[in-house]
Amino acid sequence: MRWVCPYLVLIILCTVPALADEDLVSGLSQDTVEITSNYTGTDIVVFGAIEHLEDTGANDVVVIVRGPDASVTVRKKDRVAGIWLNRDQATLQDMPTYYYLASTRPLGAIAAQYTLKRYGIGLSNLTPTRIFAHHDPEPFRQALIRHKQQEGLYGETPAGVEFLSPSLFRVHVPVPATVTRGQYNAEVYLFRDGNVISAQSTPLFIDQTGLERRLFNLAHESPLLYGLFAVLMAGTLGWLSSVLFRRAS
DSSP, rough: OOOOHHHHHHHHHHHHHTTTTOOOOEEESEEEEOOOTTOEEEEEEEEEEEOOOSOOOOOEEEEEEEEOOEEEEEEEEEEEEEEEEEOOOOOEEEEESEEEESSSSHHHHSHHHHHEEEOSGGGGGGOOSEEEEOOSHHHHHHHHHHHHHHTEEEEEEOOOOEESSSSSEEEEEEEEOOSEEEEEEEEEEETTTTEEEEEEEEEEEEEOOOOHHHHHHHHOOHHHHHHHHHHHHHHHHHHHHHHHHHHHH
């Protein structure tokens, strides 16, 4: 795992002359999160600096960390003759498995809704690339967002961007233990007077390591061998347990 001290980088950013065409510089406290058997979640820090503060206008920062996209099927249950049954469903393609947003102010105070929708900023603007549904898919999309919020995988934090100085900022991003493995992207947007004037994207990798990674690869690359190994392991443990119980009695 490679670690970068955010405070050291911020100091360096302050000493480097601003580039003429650069309004925003951002980075991550770490670019890799390693998942082990005792992993219970962590925080990463997105940090950056705003250049050209001599320009007039109100500056706002929006930070988004987005996980790998996946297709999700959302089902609606109805009670029929006292039994809960799946009566309808919708499949939403390419929805993020993780989405966290932090901003300097509520999004409605930063930019107009059409601007936020254009850049896909905010939970209300999370839309799948394709939808397979028999009826209006919007209730299914909203239900998925609510479910992800309850799981801690979706979230919005207005005023979640902390300014260390007029130009330096940071955001603490929670990474729960249930996140999907894969490549994430940390996107930083600089708004001025309701318009995006600069943006940067930095990749973040979340992956398993050690024995967990080898078992994960075995399960996906050789599922038959993994199944036989699991059955053999269960049988061996059952036999050892029976031997120990007989000796104890």
